[in-house]
Amino acid sequence: MNPYVLMILLSSLGLGTTLTFASSHWLLAWMGLEINTLAILPLMAQQHHPRAVEATTKYFLTQATAAAMILFAATTNAWVTGEWDINNLTHPLASSLIIMALALKVGLAPVHFWMPEVLQGLDLMTGLILSTWQKLAPFALIIQMAPNTSPTLLTALGLLSTLVGGWGGLNQTQLRKIMAYSSIAHMGWMLITLQYAPQLTLIALGLYIFMTSTAFLSLKMASATKINTLTAAWSKSPILAPTTALALLSLGGLPPLTGFMPKWLILQELTKQDLPTTATIMALAALLSLYFYLRLCYAMALTIYPNTTNASTPWRTCTTQSALPLSLMMIATLGLLPLTPAIMTLPT
Incomplete structure (x- = not known):
């Protein structure tokens, strides 16, 4: 991948997470989550392998569903209470729906089925980003939501x-x-x-x-x-x-x-x-x-x-x-x- 494109994508990943961290308004938090999702999709599909494309598609559909649920629940809460503040999500239906949507985003059971399949189609470094950095923004919202859940x-x-x-x-x-x-x-x-x-x-x-x-x-x-x-x-x-x-x-x-x-x-x-x-x-x-x-x-x-293997033996090779x-x-x-x-x- 072009280093300039890679730099832009990684910067967007950081921007999305930081925006979610710093926001107290549901629309801004939702925008941060969307920037985060859209920035990692090219990194996931960069191999141009059918498994990688399949994993990227599954990840996109899952994250889009979770984002739609978050937006719907926040809008419902604002309709009932007149508040968009993250810490004032008092409507029980909206609160439970957002927690389930955030659980879908981070891969909590029982909405975890996408995660093993998606991670299996990625290379190890993209899988590392998906398993660590991509958890931060949704988990920050879960921590803020915990008192009202x-x-x-x-x-x-x-x-x-x-x-x-x-x-x-x-x-x-x-x-x-x-x-x-x-x-x-x-x-x-x-x-x-x-x-x-x-x-x-x-x-x-x-x-x-x-x-x-x-x-x-x-x-x-x-x-x-x-x-x-x-x-x-x-x-x-x-x-x-x-x-x-x-x-x-x-x-x-x-x-x-x-x-x-x-x-x-x-x-x-x-x-x-x-x-x-x-x-x-x-x-x-x-x-x-x-x-x-x-x-x-x-x-x-x-x-x-094993002594008999179809693959070439990965013997002591100098790594860069x-x-x-x-x-x-x-x-x-x-x-x-x-x-x-x-x-x-x-x-x-």
């Missing part, structure tokens, strides 16, 4: 997303689909604590971005898109393979890695709110997610690369990719757990 709806969306994210990734062989179900599960963890401790949601979102970026950059460095290709990772790069395995375990929430921090704090908060059943279900769902991360680690560390972003993300993914007390004292 039914707690039962938020809890149901969070629990269902965590369970679907765990169950859905169990029988997958494509790494991008596994990362999609991982994203759905993490979104559920963020949503479940939103009504009780919004600062925990922000911490979980920040750490999720670090961990997911590390996972995608590691897979890109290893040129891996299927579990089978991970079996050659140790032979190709003896340093990248164990660090990638640790990053995946961090995504699963295994102590003493960074990913344990948000799950630990969220379970602690649910216990404080006298919700032991919810906390137990969340912890059991985390075990499901941990299982399919362990499958990936097993493929990398304990599986021998920059390792600095991956190194910084890897450090954050693996080593932030001791900073938990300091992070919890940050002003919110």
Whole structure:
């Protein structure tokens, strides 16, 4: 892609997200979401592959549906109350409709079906943008909407997303689909604590971005898109393979890695709110997610690369990719757990 076109598209991505962050009016927030969607579509379709075009079409139709629902609900609320302010969305129907539309935008269950299919048709760097940056603007609106939303709806969306994210990734062989179900599960963890401790949601979102970026950059460095290709990772790069395995375990929430921090704090908060059943279900769902991360680690560390293969052997090749972003993300993914007390004292 032409570097000038790429710069314009990435700038538009930033503009759309910033506009949604800064807006208190539903029309401005909707415009920011639309700019965000339209800016990523050319990045998704740049490969000119049928799978990429299909994924782009599915993404466009899904995001357009969610945007139409948001506009319809905001207009309904303005018709009833005379207010366009985001924080004054008091009509219960409009509030529930907008939460479902935003859930559709970020891929929360039960409106998650588009996400694994879309992510499977993209290259790893575009998938990274879709899994991290594209979540920020809709999630900022969800955080602002939380005080006016039914707690039962938020809890149901969070629990269902965590369970679907765990169950859905169990029988997958494509790494991008596994990362999609991982994203759905993490979104559920963020949503479940939103009504009780919004600062925990922000911490979980920040750490999720670090961990997911590390996972995608590691897979890109290893040129891996299927579990089978991970079996050659140790032979190709003896340093990248164990660090990638640790990053995946961090995504699963295994102590003493960074990913344990948000799950630990969220379970602690649910216990404080006298919700032991919810906390137990969340912890059991985390075990499901941990299982399919362990499958990936097993493929990398304990599986021998097959002797007969139709593909050319990706042996030790010199890569031109920059390792600095991956190194910084890897450090954050693996080593932030001791900073938990300091992070919890940050002003919110």
